[in-house]
């Protein structure tokens with residue numbers, strides 16, 4: 298029986314161009330294998346370590362690192378974004 302759970306991650310960013318610093322929050326959906334799906338505001342998004350721009354100077358030259366990692370908390374598999382769930386279902390995640 299395969300478990301699916303969601304954890305919360307905060308990532309810290311530092312722009313290498315202008316020195317701007319900020320954090321972004323992500324929910325991470327784990328399907329029990331290596332695959333994980335990062336979501337922001339309930340929508341799937343790119344992983345926190347790639348594809349992000351500085352909100353000030355729009356440089357993609359960023360330093361990023363996990364700011365804090367809370368323990369994964371098992372959550373109902375019927376929870377969450379319907380489109381993400383159907384996508385996971387197509388991946389045979391559950």
Ligand SMILES: [Zn+2]
Pocket residue numbers: 312313314315316317351352353354355356
């Ligand atoms: Zn910047």
